[in-house]
Amino acid sequence: MVGKGRSNPLALAVLVCLYEAPMHPYEVSQTLRARHKDESVRLNYGSLYAVIESLHKRGLVAVAETERSGRLPERTIYRITDAGVHELRDWLAELLAVPHKEYPDFEAALSFLPAVAPDEALQLLRDRLERLELAIAGYEAARQLVEKGGLPRLLWVEAEFAHARHQAERAFTQALVEEIAGGTLDGLAWWRQLHETGGDVEAPWSRAAR
Amino acid sequence: MVGKGRSNPLALAVLVCLYEAPMHPYEVSQTLRARHKDESVRLNYGSLYAVIESLHKRGLVAVAETERSGRLPERTIYRITDAGVHELRDWLAELLAVPHKEYPDFEAALSFLPAVAPDEALQLLRDRLERLELAIAGYEAARQLVEKGGLPRLLWVEAEFAHARHQAERAFTQALVEEIAGGTLDGLAWWRQLHETGGDVEAPWSRAAR
DNA sequence: CTCAAAGTACTCCAATCAGAGTAATCGACC
DNA sequence: GGTCGATTACTCTGATTGGAGTACTTTGAG
Numbered sequence: 001m002v003g004k005g006r007s008n009p010l011a012l013a014v015l016v017c018l019y020e021a022p023m024h025p026y027e028v029s030q031t032l033r034a035r036h037k038d039e040s041v042r043l044n045y046g047s048l049y050a051v052i053e054s055l056h057k058r059g060l061v062a063v064a065e066t067e068r069s070g071r072l073p074e075r076t077i078y079r080i081t082d083a084g085v086h087e088l089r090d091w092l093a094e095l096l097a098v099p100h101k102e103y104p105d106f107e108a109a110l111s112f113l114p115a116v117a118p119d120e121a122l123q124l125l126r127d128r129l130e131r132l133e134l135a136i137a138g139y140e141a142a143r144q145l146v147e148k149g150g151l152p153r154l155l156w157v158e159a160e161f162a163h164a165r166h167q168a169e170r171a172f173t174q175a176l177v178e179e180i181a182g183g184t185l186d187g188l189a190w191w192r193q194l195h196e197t198g199g200d201v202e203a204p205w206s207r208a209a210r
Numbered sequence: 211m212v213g214k215g216r217s218n219p220l221a222l223a224v225l226v227c228l229y230e231a232p233m234h235p236y237e238v239s240q241t242l243r244a245r246h247k248d249e250s251v252r253l254n255y256g257s258l259y260a261v262i263e264s265l266h267k268r269g270l271v272a273v274a275e276t277e278r279s280g281r282l283p284e285r286t287i288y289r290i291t292d293a294g295v296h297e298l299r300d301w302l303a304e305l306l307a308v309p310h311k312e313y314p315d316f317e318a319a320l321s322f323l324p325a326v327a328p329d330e331a332l333q334l335l336r337d338r339l340e341r342l343e344l345a346i347a348g349y350e351a352a353r354q355l356v357e358k359g360g361l362p363r364l365l366w367v368e369a370e371f372a373h374a375r376h377q378a379e380r381a382f383t384q385a386l387v388e389e390i391a392g393g394t395l396d397g398l399a400w401w402r403q404l405h406e407t408g409g410d411v412e413a414p415w416s417r418a419a420r
Numbered sequence: 421c422t423c424a425a426a427g428t429a430c431t432c433c434a435a436t437c438a439g440a441g442t443a444a445t446c447g448a449c450c
Numbered sequence: 451g452g453t454c455g456a457t458t459a460c461t462c463t464g465a466t467t468g469g470a471g472t473a474c475t476t477t478g479a480g
Contacts, residue, residue: 007436007468009318016322026459040321042313045460046438054436075459092326095319097337099345099379103252104312108219109305111250111368112226116302127307135309152397158321161382168378169309172371187362217438218466236429255430256468264465285429 005058006091011051013041015060015080015088022064022079025052040158052078060084106169117195118180118188125177132170139163215268216301221261223251225270225290225298232274232289235262250368262288270294316379327405328390328398335387342380349373 005011017028025048032038055061056078064079080088113121139159146156153160179185215221227238235258242248265271266288274289290298316338323331349369356366363370389395 037321040317093334095315096334102314105305107250107368107371110371111247115226124303124306154397158317161317161320164378164382168374172374187364
């Protein structure tokens with residue numbers, strides 16, 4: 001989007017790994033897994049090799065050596081270049097400093113909320129609330145374990161952020177459920193009519209939308 | 211991911227539009243724009259035509275008619291099928307009821323936070339905070355206008371959700387900034403050392419990570 | 421009345437991605 | 451010592467995606 005080739009954060013993850021030590025692609029993936037980075041960055045092989053090839057083409061990583069053991073496929077060990085280190089710092093700085101529009105599925109779903117009947121929506125949102133509750137409880141249990149294990153919060157911040165997001169989503173959903181159940185949501189009457197009659201109701205956005 | 215072909219929410223948006231009335235693709239895009247759905251759903255022509263073709267192949271939409279006016283390219287008008295209506299309800303229900311893992315860029319960035327020096331991180335996060343503040347103020351102004359215009363909250367929920375997310379992100383970032391600035395973040399000492407010495411510090415995750 | 425700018429309605433393509441598939445090795449259990 | 455499953459280390463393929471490009475039409479300013 002912004003810089004060329006700064007689309008997939010997996011590339012950033014690769015740079016960070018290679019910054020610590022030269023590695024072959026599969027080792028990168030294992031390192032990311034071991035540190036649970038695969039929870040913050042989409043990781044799959046198809047992309048991994050493509051992404052590394054692209055970094056290579058852009059001169060941000062270079063081949064350090066290739067080795068083979070037995071008849072396993074040859075392993076290509078990459079190292080980060082100076083340009084790569086620069087790109088790493090610059091990209092990370094950008095990601096940290098400038099918020100950029102995301103398109104969460106739930107936001108999309110909410111924007112089509114009137115397409116399901118109010119009572120069904122209520123049920124669906126309550127389901128979501130339950131699942132959110134579970135996720136939050138799971139996270140809190142995990143945190144206790146990790147804290148006991150002595151991992152400093154600094155290396156855990158991304159999970160805390162995910163937790164904060166979940167909590168915000170829960171609060172929002174909770175409030176929405178209450179507004180629908182309690183009948184206080186503005187537009188609810190029109191929504192009800194829309195699903196009771198054959199759908200021949202004057203849309204309230206007709207003027208407002210233009 | 212879950213169902214086959216339920217990857218791009220734009221397809222859902224198309225189904226919702228065609229549910230209201232048969233349309234040609236470009237009209238779908240204009241309708242979505244007019245209702246600001248392009249803020250909740252990624253909309254671009256390349257995907258739009260691909261997505262509609264895929265819906266067509268799956269039998270969820272059908273060609274209603276084709277017309278042409280003047281020598282402009284022929285317009286193919288699509289309508290939703292019964293299977294399409296079913297898919298619409300089912301997909302929307304799933305999106306509303308089951309939260310599904312997202313990978314926001316900021317979460318990725320946070321997970322590599324130790325790669326920049328603490329003081330730089332502080333500066334970057336403060337930058338972000340400022341930008342978030344701007345976005346939030348902008349949203350609040352927009353809301354006032356829309357409320358005055360008489361658009362019911364029901365048709366605005368997705369924006370309220372985005373707003374809630376921004377606020378949660380602001381609170382999180384604020385807290386993190388304070389912890390770094392105030393020196394109370396667990397792991398900060400190690401982080402400082404890492405960037406002051408040549409990087410030869412024992413990593414505190416060595417035991418914890420396995 | 422004329423010309424430029426904005427809008428209409430797509431089409432094309434290179435790049436990227438997800439995930440299934442493959443093929444070799446290792447450990448370990450009976 | 452054989453074979454079952456897990457792990458290692460990729461490779462391939464079909465979809466998707468974003469963005470640029472095209473070719474006409476309508477509007478509106480001078």
